[in-house]
Amino acid sequence: MAPMSLQDLVASLPTGETWGPAASEEKTLNGVPYAPFSKGDKLGRMADWTAEGRDKERGGRQQYTRNYRDQIYGAGTQTGFEIQQTEENTFSLVDNTRTTKTRGFGRGGGTVFRGRGQRGAQTQRGGRGTFQRVGGRGGQQGYDSRGGRGGGRGGRRFGWKDYDKPQRNRDASVVAKPDWKLLEEIDFARLMKLNLETSEGEDIDNYGFLYYYDRTFDKQPGAPTSQRKLNIIERAAYNVTTSDDPVIQELAEKDEATIFATDNILSMLMCAPRSVYSWDLVINRQGNKIYIDKRDGSNLDMVTVNENAAEAPMETTESTKDAINSPQALMMEATRINYMFPNQTVVESETSKREMQNPHPFYNPAEESDPPASKSYKYRRFDLSLEKDDEPLHLIVRTELDAVVKNNINGDDQYLTIKALNEFDNKAQGSGGALDWRTKLASQRGAVVATEMKNNSCKLARWTVQSILANADLMKLGFVSRTNPKSPDSHVILGVLGYKPREFAAQMNLNLANGWGIVRTIADICLQKPEGKYVLVKDPNKPVLRLYEVPQSTFEEDGEDMSVARTGDDDDE
Template sequence: MAADAPSFVLPTMQDNPDGSWGPSTSAIPTQYKDIPYAPYSKSDKIGRFADWNEIEARGNTRDGGAAAGGRQNRRYREGPAAYGAGGPSAFSYTHAEDDASFSLVDNKGAPPKRGGPGGFRGGRGGANRNQPGQRGGPPGRGGAQRGGYAGGRGGARDYIGRGGMRLGRRGWRDWEKPGRSRESSIPIGPTWNLLEEMDYARLGKLRLDVDQSATLDTYGKLHAYDRLYDRVTTKSERPLQIGNKIRYYSTTSDDPVIQEYASKDAATVFATDAIISLLMCASRSVYPWDLIVNREGNKLFFDKRDGGGFDTISVNENAADPPMEKESKDDINNPADLALEATYVNHNFSFQVVKEEQQLEFDHPNPFYGPEETDPLASCGYRYRTFDMSVNEEEDVKLCLRTEVDAFIPSQQSNKNDLVSIKTLFEFDSRAQGAGGAPDWRTKLDSQRGAVMATEMKNNSFKLSRWTVQAILAGAESMKIGFISRASPRDNSRHVILGTATMRPTDFAAQLNMSMANGWGIVRTITDLCLKQPEGKYILVKDPNKPVIRLYAVPDSALTGEDGEEDEEVEIDVIEEE
């Protein structure tokens, strides 16, 4: 029996001299030395040898896909995986064959796709969660995307119905529309040097509180706002008259007052309210734009480019389905023509709604109106103001800004007059492509003005935010927004005034979710980037198809010569046409 008794020999205990957990290098057998080892911690607990839930999520897709997906999402909500779980594993099975070479022979027909075209699975809020118009999403997101699916709670019902192929009222055949590939506002030269690239996500995180401001001087003359236009309704509409007055939109470097302040070292950065408001609201812009930055000594001058279309007003830029480019010669609803028409309407409205018999003269006359001019001067006042953008007491970074106001309202209780900024919203055709789902103003403006304004805030978020920021920078007490529509949808030469809304700039900024602190942070960040560069000329360019802003260093000879002269002539022709 002693010979048949089983023998038991204790295994050799491997001691790791390094003190770490796991096998030592010398103790690893030769046949296992090339196999990687996934480390783990002593405190880790082994919960299970096999994750059957994950196996089910991977394999059972016919009848348990939704449940398995829920379990898989729950795993991500529980927190990060254990230490060493992401290490390489030689024991993972990888199928080396090409699955595309196999096919399943089945006589059954393919099940119908649920959702809209392309196989999207519809849910609450729209046909696809990444499409614009999502319930609860920020206004203006996805304005440059091709899709135009109906948003809101009922958006999915427009696509999912009996048979799974019911099509909704909007977004019909959106997948067949051509891509919105826009061209840059300025051609990028081969000698331009890319210095910085900023995306909208980065701009949205910037913050700077600027509280200190002072008014250096005032120039120009204002007319009183006519309160009769506050009582205009769709039933008592008024035709929009064509004005012949002069108004100047000079850039920063062409302003003699700013040049005088620059010679006295009144500030470090010089610009206009139109340029600074563009930078503050840059993360809402969709269409391309560009700005010129000149570094002279320790000073920065932000300028617009001649003939660049900077002063034109876009229409439905942030809409989910913005106006398309010109498809035929008779198409008057393309972005370029609509921008010129909206600019024309905005100028004439500001000329019409003021009373010339009541005037408010500022401390100095208009600096751009020469003695050789014969046409009457429009109501416009310039307030040159400084804003302290310094982060601490050791630095001195001030912004000298030329701000504009359009009219004033006489105050009956005190001697102080309220300054007014006058702007317009434009309706071309509520049933045309690019209208952004706006209701017909002639039937809804009087009874549902809130809904009309909400739609305009969504479709024109960038434009309205810029106007609001300009009013705040100028210190205007109120904004007058006129609702202008075509007399006939197919005639872009005659317009009517359907109503007027009054807004407080600070309250309207809160409704637009516009943060002045974020805007000042963007301006200060761009200022710091330019101040770090040597003296020279730089250009800020908004990418035409991506939410990205780029800063280029360009030669001093850029944008001058024959090209610049041609651009200047184009701008003069546009002004004469208006």
């Protein structure tokens, strides 16, 4: 078929049909088409050939609408003729989008963290599994100030190689058995919201005696002249659990209170949100009485080291089973130091010691070969009642004091608690960035103490709570360091600092009302349950407390239960 010419094609069209679009029916103004619009409408580009790519960068059209919807008329719109970024590295476009400033780690947050990593905000102080260390070694790290996780230089990182750091899985202080019944599971976030204001407490009775504190230890801390060797002084010391205390048994028979505990046990419960390591308490309900006990072999008697540090001491493994800087070895070392240090800082004079109203409740000279340590046991009562309670709810706690000292102003006796912080090796893993005490304690005392507050938040909080419970006038903190960082058997005392317990609690942001709220909550749960035995366990890897109902024979000396309870001690040996 021969090709058709243009003229033939036009001629073949039906009459009346024309080329091109149909005639426009739009409204015109002076011959110019227009569309009606509102003054509130935003004016943008007439044509944006790069909109698809730009929307992908911003997260799509919804993201674009969300970012721009709150702007005033005409603000924040891009020009129709964008300048494309050149290859010159020093040239960049200015981003005029609005960002919402937020505090914290959310998208769009402008917070930037510098230097070595630190722990983020915690709703569960001490819960290791809930932390994320911010920043890495060297360089400035943080969230991109324009939102999102920054990549490359300046982008946020979770610390040096935190992305491939293995999760630390600690062992529980006690293993839950199949016949244990889980009653409650309480996370630290809930515990930290509790609050109960109580009175100062009242003294019921006191036992034992106290030697006077040796003021020569108060010389300039850190100075070479104030250093002295830590000596081994064998004295009989006791840490009897609540149910075995004969004085508490007598007070319970007289119906003096509903809840009974010791300061060592009660401080652990009150400072639970700061704890990281696993621990457990045994709660016995007998009639309308509650006895909060510790089991035999419990780690409550052990003094932890750098429990709250950003990089805590590493757990023992097959290759480092006997490492001197493992948590178990450091706990044993710190516990020995806190046994010897108070004995050395008092003047043992039989003519000037302070006798309490009653003799020592646990010392039996016929059975002991060592003389008793300077110790006063004060039994004090606190009112935990609420307005809605039909009957008052009282708690009796056995507290301890270590020494007495004369006030320089009026000559009155002031009661002391004496504790010791220990330095193992400020260059070793697990030191938590601690300063060298020998060189910094004299010149940077505040920085040394602040670092210890961070690395040992739970331990110092417990000591402070114990001092407040005992109504002590002062709390003495000794700084004890290894003579050689590679040997945990020889130590030197670098100095002693004194603090008023309540002022020290304020420096640590320690809220006593929160601690009393925790005690009252646990007591209420147990009072609603039938008589029996209960075990409260802190999860070893999560900021959670679990309350179990257990058989009455649990932790009795029947071999199997005790082997489970003493597992941690066997490892220490």
